[in-house]
Amino acid sequence: MSDELTANQPADDPHASAPAESETHxxxxxSPGHGTVEAEVRAIAVALMGWLVPGLGHxxxxxxxxxxxxxxxxxxxxxxxxxxxxxxxxxxxEDAFERLGYAxxxxxxxxxxxxxxxxxxxxxxxxxxxxxxxxxxxxxGVLNLLAALHAYEAARGRKA
Numbered sequence: 001m002s003d004e005l006t007a008n009q010p011a012d013d014p015h016a017s018a019p020a021e022s023e024t025h026x027x028x029x030x031s032p033g034h035g036t037v038e039a040e041v042r043a044i045a046v047a048l049m050g051w052l053v054p055g056l057g058h059x060x061x062x063x064x065x066x067x068x069x070x071x072x073x074x075x076x077x078x079x080x081x082x083x084x085x086x087x088x089x090x091x092x093x094e095d096a097f098e099r100l101g102y103a104x105x106x107x108x109x110x111x112x113x114x115x116x117x118x119x120x121x122x123x124x125x126x127x128x129x130x131x132x133x134x135x136x137x138x139x140x141g142v143l144n145l146l147a148a149l150h151a152y153e154a155a156r157g158r159k160a
Contacts, residue, residue: 039156047152052109054144057151070147077140078111082118086133101134107141109148 050057055071058064082088089101106112115137124130 043152043155046155047148050148050151051107051144054109054111054147057148057155061151061154063154066147066150070144074108074111074140074144074147077136077143078108078115079118081133081136081140082115084129084133084136085124086130086135086137088112088115088137101138104138104141107143107145108137109144111140111144 046057046060049060050070053071054074055067055069057067058070059067087101089098089105091102093099093102105115108115
């Protein structure tokens with residue numbers, strides 16, 4: 001009964017109880033996991049999974065369209081590059097170009113191993129086809145690295 005009386009009292013009544021602080025000024029809570037160590041570890045894990053299997057970082061975040069597009073784009077570029085007998089750079093290159101080429105090729109993640117298996121007859125960069133294949137392989141790696149970076153930023157909660 002006393003609850004009904006306090007709820008119906010006029011606003012200028014000096015005996016009226018003031019609303020609680022939380023009712024007038026809602027406390028803003030950060031989104032769960034935002035800015036915490038666990039969220040950062042999760043974002044790094046999403047990026048690593050996205051690098052290892054192209055598109056997996058986006059799939060883990062339920063960005064299905066991007067996941068499929070990345071997987072198909074990187075996969076097709078690796079398949080074309082290896083099919084054209086492009087050069088897959090090996091670790092320990094002698095100059096900066098070979099080391100950079102290896103970093104780009106390694107950017108394809110697990111597809112690097114697939115391309116190594118498809119490269120059974122070796123690279124043929126003496127023809128234009130092999131040269132284009134080398135470019136396709138490097139493009140696939142850089143694309144996958146950019147996609148993994150995007151998955152990392154999306155997992156951190158940044159606008160994607």
